[in-house]
Amino acid sequence: MIYFDNAATTKLNKEVLKGFNDLNLKFFANSASTHKLGIEAYRLEEKARSQIASLLNCEPNEIIFTSGATEANNLAIKGSALKYKNRGNHIITSKVEHPSVLNAFKSLEEDFGFHVTYLDVNNDGIVELESLKNAIRNDTILVSLMAVNNEVGSINPIKDIGELLRKYPKILFHCDATQAIGKIKIDYSNVDLLSMSSHKIHGFKGSGLLLKRKNIDLLPLLSGGGQEFNYRSGTNNYVYEVCLAKTLRISFEELENNYNYVKHLNDYLRSKLEGLNVRINSPKISSPYILSLSLDKKASVVSEALSLKDIYVSTKSACSSKKSPTSYVLLAMGKSSQDAMNAIRISFSNENTKEEIDIFIKELKEILNTLK
Incomplete structure (x- = not known):
């Protein structure tokens, strides 16, 4: 998992x-x-x-x-x-x-x-x-x-x-x-x-x-x-x-050690996303624990496809994701309605690894290609 x-x-x-x-x-x-x-x-x-x-x-x-x-x-x-x-x-x-x-x-x-x-x-x-x-x-x-x-x-x-x-x-x-x-x-x-x-x-x-x-x-x-x-x-x-x-x-x-470790994970994920047809919504200076990105595919479909592979992300806040598919946060940031609707959130802890990111990127690529 x-x-x-x-x-x-x-x-x-x-x-x-x-x-x-x-x-x-x-x-x-x-x-x-x-x-x-x-x-x-x-x-x-x-x-x-x-x-x-x-x-x-x-x-x-x-x-x-x-x-x-x-x-x-x-x-x-x-x-x-x-x-x-x-x-x-x-x-x-x-x-x-x-x-x-x-x-x-x-x-x-x-x-x-x-x-x-x-x-x-x-x-x-x-x-x-x-x-x-x-x-x-x-x-x-x-x-x-x-x-x-x-x-x-x-x-x-x-x-x-x-x-x-x-x-x-x-x-x-x-x-x-x-x-x-x-x-x-x-x-x-x-x-x-x-x-x-x-x-x-x-x-x-x-x-x-x-x-x-x-x-x-x-x-x-x-x-x-x-x-x-x-x-x-x-x-x-x-x-x-x-x-x-x-x-x-x-x-x-453990705050300082965890922060530095998770920031390394966040930076690594950002580098791996380069070349993929995704748009990173999180600002460069932000909490390394959270990374939001928008896709050209329906976020809920991608999220469900990932979960079938035992990889778990969210489409936005867990407290509001079941009410509306569109992120009011991204709309307020000036993102398009399409990007606000098709965003997923990756959020880390100190228990995550670079190897998990590699698997995530591999599976995400396959899912996006399948949905073409």
């Missing part, structure tokens, strides 16, 4: 799985219970929170555990916009965000009467500072922009955006860092709210977090027992939280 769909999800790290199995056998009590077993579980949970805070350069009480990035994005966006609606009614995002961000903004627009500006991006899929600056109004209260685009790997200038928004004390800055955390180095020091998901870095599905700076308040989306500092009620899955801490630690320890 050749798995090139790591932007959709990654294979679970064996060390993380072992930790999960060991913990589950020993700890099972509710961490909110006041008896000995509950207190032991609570201590495990808080140790994990402290470890994560150390990795992300924040305080433990700034970490809110969630079921993943979708929940974290919704809590950050809806929670902050609704909490601070008295400050203003204007919020900003871009046209190329993940569906969990775009649909959260759509809900605020349609259900709560917010005015939304959807920023254009340049041909590299990046939000330009001048475009953001021109969109800011007196009643702007929130800006949400991703660190790395999940379809093409474009990297937004998060540090510069944060510095710009610091000049507007009323505006909160949310960053969806799902495709960046544990993979590439980005300065998040001026980010107010940050989302990530464990399963993108070889952790468990259904596990993620929201980093919320302590001076910021949110309107909770869930009402209940007041867990997670009253921001996210529900019984905590502290085993997942401990595993998330381990997942992050491993990804941070």
Whole structure:
């Protein structure tokens, strides 16, 4: 099997799985219970929170555990916009965000009467500072922009955006860092709210977090027992939280080596694609973990043909590929509707190899020739 769909999800790290199995056998009590077993579980949970805070350069009480990035994005966006609606009614995002961000903004627009500006991006899929600056109004209260685009790997200038928004004390800055955390180095020091998901870095599905700076308040989306500092009620899955801490630690320890290795793979694939009738959509300077390319053949047919050969790629974001064959990200980048419809995404992990790329290129050539 050749798995090139790591932007959709990654294979679970064996060390993380072992930790999960060991913990589950020993700890099972509710961490909110006041008896000995509950207190032991609570201590495990808080140790994990402290470890994560150390990795992300924040305080433990700034970490809110969630079921993943979708929940974290919704809590950050809806929670902050609704909490601070008295400050203003204007919020900003871009046209190329993940569906969990775009649909959260759509809900605020349609259900709560917010005015939304959807920023254009340049041909590299990046939000330009001048475009953001021109969109800011007196009643702007929130800006949400991703660190790395999940379809093409474009990297937004998060540090510069944060510095710009610091000049507007009323505006909160949310960053969806799902495709960046544990993979590439980005300065998040001026980010107010940050989302990530464990399963993108070889952790468990259904596990993620929201980093919320302590001076910021949110309107909770869930009402209940007041867990997670009253921001996210529900019984905590502290085993997942401990595993998330381990997942992050491993990804941070191996970040530089993995980045360099995957960049080598990305460069190698780009060189092998030369001479084929394909168009690379990912900019030259982008996350090496993601490479988008457009074909002259129907992407869904090519993807299915590859899967029959035990090679797995995606046609675009896994969260939206079943709804529309056309990539709204590529359209926003100025690509033709044909290229936006016939794009496939190859996404790497440190477990992929050059030999796998050679096999992929060989099979892709055969498929494209067969479809002539």
